[in-house]
Amino acid sequence: MSREEVFKAITFAAENGEVRAQLDYSLYASRIFEDDKNALDPDLIREYKDNTIRFLESAGASGQSQAYVRLSDIYKNGSLAPQDPVMAYAYAEAYIQTSTSRYGASFLNGAMSGLDSAQLRRGKEIATQILNGRSSTQQ
Incomplete structure (x- = not known):
């Protein structure tokens, strides 16, 4: 899978309540920033940060x-x-x-x-x- 595919897959899984994906989102999704074009994209960086917090809050609320x-x-x-x-x-x-x-x-x-x-x-x-x-x- 490409970095973009991994990013989309982990985001999809976390969005759909997969607690393991919510916990591990920041680790897997961060790989998208290995591409220089993505590393400088402020919207993508903001999305990553917001999602990380939101998914961890959701995982905590689910008992993790x-x-x-x-x-x-x-x-x-x-x-x-x-x-x-x-x-x-x-x-x-x-x-x-x-x-x-x-x-x-x-x-x-x-x-x-x-x-x-x-x-x-x-x-x-x-x-x-x-x-x-x-x-x-x-x-």
């Missing part, structure tokens, strides 16, 4: 806690969305509340580092909203 780790990292690093430490913390909080990982506490501590009490409170509120959006079978 790992999506919250990826979203937290995205907001912490500012790689595919504007850097936002409160959102990074909110997704880390959502992860720790939905995961059984023994590394969750350390991940959460990293996300909350440097936040003041108001930011932590806001992050917890956002995490509650995120978790309220999860499928009822996952709660």
Whole structure:
């Protein structure tokens, strides 16, 4: 398959609710940027970034806690969305509340580092909203 075909296929699968495609979208879809013409296309870059966030949010809402780790990292690093430490913390909080990982506490501590009490409170509120959006079978 060409890079364009992979991009279209992974986008189609993610759009149609395939959770694995939603989780892995950024990895597979990013290959389209190996072509110099695509690497400089602002519309395609924006679509890729928007889709990555949207698909990870959808995967998280479907019960995939790992999506919250990826979203937290995205907001912490500012790689595919504007850097936002409160959102990074909110997704880390959502992860720790939905995961059984023994590394969750350390991940959460990293996300909350440097936040003041108001930011932590806001992050917890956002995490509650995120978790309220999860499928009822996952709660």
